[in-house]
Amino acid sequence: MGGQTALNLCIDAEDKGVWTKYDVDIIGVNIDAINITEDREQFRNLMQTIDIPMAPQRIAKSFLEGKEAAQEFGFPLCIRASFTLGGTGATIVYEKEDFEKALTHGLHTSPIHEVIIDKALMGWKEYELELLRDKNNNVIIICSIENMDLWGSILVTLLR
Numbered sequence: 001m002g003g004q005t006a007l008n009l010c011i012d013a014e015d016k017g018v019w020t021k022y023d024v025d026i027i028g029v030n031i032d033a034i035n036i037t038e039d040r041e042q043f044r045n046l047m048q049t050i051d052i053p054m055a056p057q058r059i060a061k062s063f064l065e066g067k068e069a070a071q072e073f074g075f076p077l078c079i080r081a082s083f084t085l086g087g088t089g090a091t092i093v094y095e096k097e098d099f100e101k102a103l104t105h106g107l108h109t110s111p112i113h114e115v116i117i118d119k120a121l122m123g124w125k126e127y128e129l130e131l132l133r134d135k136n137n138n139v140i141i142i143c144s145i146e147n148m149d150l151w152g153s154i155l156v157t158l159l160r
Contacts, residue, residue: 007034008083008111028132040082040116057118066103069117070096076120079103081110092120 013019014031036042041059048054056073060066070077070093079102081089089109093102106115130142 055118073119078118081106082114
């Protein structure tokens, strides 16, 4: 099993102590890595630590925080729900009148009721690389994906 379902189950099993109770080793990923990629704030902090530039963004854990971010950045905006790597709860908002519905959807979609709001960088393309890396830092790229939506992400800055 893979994808978002496997990630969610892995985290739930960790939280319930299943891995320890049954002496199970997780293969291919660890809980810390899942949490860093799923938690938008942890991921943003990691990118800042390793000096990867990103679009201006803010974490919003409430409707009010989301509205403040929209006022700060203006439109268009990208809203992405935390702990939904598959893209669920993500959208680009072009107009102010569409923002409240999109923000509410993102906050409700995230299991921790958190979104990250980015200033949308229109005209940029997003490339996603699926890869495996071992403890010796050997890397193999499994596939690359060009997302058809034209909004910015971390990798865009590197590829532009």
